[in-house]
Amino acid sequence: MGAENALYIILIEKIRQDALVLPTLPEVALKVRQAADDPDISLMKMSEIISHDAALSLGVLKVANSAAFGREVKVESVAKAVTRIGLRQIKNIATAMAIEQMFVSNNHFISDYMQKSWRKTVDVASVAIALMTLYLQKNKQSELTLETLTLAALIHNIGVLPILTEAEGHPEVFANPAFLNKAIIKFSNEIAAEMTKAWEFSEDYSELVMTWNDLSVLPKNAHYIDFIRAGAVYHTIFKNESTQEFLLRSYVDKGILPNLNFMASEDFSDRLAKAKSMF
Template identity: 30%
Template sequence: MIDEHAFLTSLFKAIDNHKLTLPTLPEVALRVRDSVEREESTAKSIADIVATDAALSARLLQVANSPLYRGRVAIDNLQMAVARLGTRMVRSLVVSLIMQQIFQPTSEQLDQRFRQAWEESVQVAALSRVLTSNLKHLDREQAMLAGLIHNIGTLPILTMAEHDAKLIDDREELERLIELISAPIGQRILQSWGFPESLIKVPGSYQDLSYDGGELANYVDVVQVARLQTLQGSDHPLAQLDWSKIPSFAKVGIDPEVSVIEIEGVAKDVAEVEVIFLG
């Protein structure tokens, strides 16, 4: 059994010595993020930034015309697409495109695990967006982004595992490491990306079922409930627990016995989000 503390120390040392590079946001993503944070930013100013990246531009127009956001008329103009989607959704799309590029294996042995990590992120993101619909103090698109990045700390662990034959062959040990140390790694990535504290908290706290961040639900609560909902009915150990004792359910306003996906309209909304991010 691998010493998780030693593994984490080794991983952070590799990062500090530039032997293992954390994923970084490209220039266009940084500019979009910074523009979204500025109150004086406009749909035109953000569209001008997006226009510098052909792949992102095409993706933005595709999503603006998807069933989830489609209006009465089709859109073929980036400024109109930004106006329809909203700046936070545009930022989520930029980050999701980067993450899709990040979650690419360099070895066939871990291909399935990389794909699983991304698909889990999208499922949690879709449900996080739905769960936030009745939480007026939270933003739906921000909640979706929180879901997309909640398990990003898994990536460097898989990258390190690719250089450790024993770890690649021991799936149970690999999953144990991911469960134990992905949180601080995820926080470090988001800090390096300059994310707000409300999102940096997500990878570090969503696994803590006793988490209590205050009277009102925050993005940790939403992601926590969304993730558990994706496990409902499975044989996962977390699905066997008494969810009524988890504070996040009451804050989000969801009965632990209820399957959110079975609520009218939810399955359709979730499917439409999955189409956007999974194709």
């Protein structure tokens, strides 16, 4: 039995038996998400929740003072940082910081792979956020939201984590770059969908992580998946040139891109740098 098939059987069997160890969001991230969904939550109460976690507090201050928020006056308190960022975006920033902390391993090879996976996720998410920000400026009546897109982009590849964790437990069999790449391509979407369900995210997120790289799924109108795919095109995750051109033309038609060459422009580079400064 090949290593790839062995891992497939291990993963699928664990999923069927509800025995696959799915990473859980840290408690502080869960508290922030629950609080943000409370219609009666106050900025002060949210600040108190965040202040109980030193790493999250520092991260929120960094984001509030980043280029993404374009303010020259620096904030020095969590309360002011929360006010600047806003309750809805705070939820996703806390989730992003929690997810980043999951990409760690005691195995040197797996740790490197996890860090590369997280950096790739941030790269794609930054492009998606930059394009969504521009899109919403021109389409103020759109039902799409930056908050939903941010979370979707940050979890679109989350299924790599259980695969890498399983590989860590069998380094002599699975710690092989070529094999891991194939295993991730083959299995990560299904596992990502299981994780979104375990985290009690809406079904829309489960569908997105299952189909973001399935190009047989082509939304007619502008959709969150389009912005994530635009990030995949920009970072050549979709390597076929005809596929890249087809997607870019469709994004021009949908109003996601002003023109075919927009992502090569200085304007986009500036927007991308601001988006990435949040991470």
